[in-house]
Amino acid sequence: MELDMAIGLTVEFTIGEGQNEAFxxxxxxxTAKVKAEDSGCNNYDLFRSVEDDTQYILFENWATEEDLTAHGTSEAMAGMAGIREFTTARPVLHRYEVPD
Structure with missing residues (x-):
């Protein structure tokens, strides 16, 4: 994979019943911290399923593989450890190359 290629990432979350507002x-x-502090972040947006309100998906778009790698060790990402308080299963990640 080329390091200067744009990368897309989806992260699927399942949360506990009644956790929506807090989550x-x-x-x-x-997401505000990531958008403000992590270089190369083009999108970092959360969506709730209209069919099952315990299901969420986070759409990420990074300018380069290097930016995504740096995000993985950033202060903003370290703060995401608190997400375990809300989730009932491990998040499911899918990576994508953004075609030219």
């Missing part, structure tokens, strides 16, 4: 507040703070 969304937590993620609002986390």
């Amino acid at each position: 969304e507040a937590f993620m609002a703070g986390a």
Whole structure:
């Protein structure tokens, strides 16, 4: 994989019943921090399923593989450890190359 190629990432979350408000507040703070502090972040947006309100997906788009790698060790990402308080299963990640 080329290091200068744009990278897309989806992260699927399943949260506990009744955790929506707290989870969304937590993620609002986390996404704002990532967008403000992590270089190369083009998108970092959370969506709730209209069919099952315990299902969420985070859409990420990074300018380069290097930016995504740096995000993985950033202070903003370290703060995401608190997400375990809300989730009932491990998040499911999918990586994508963004075609030219």
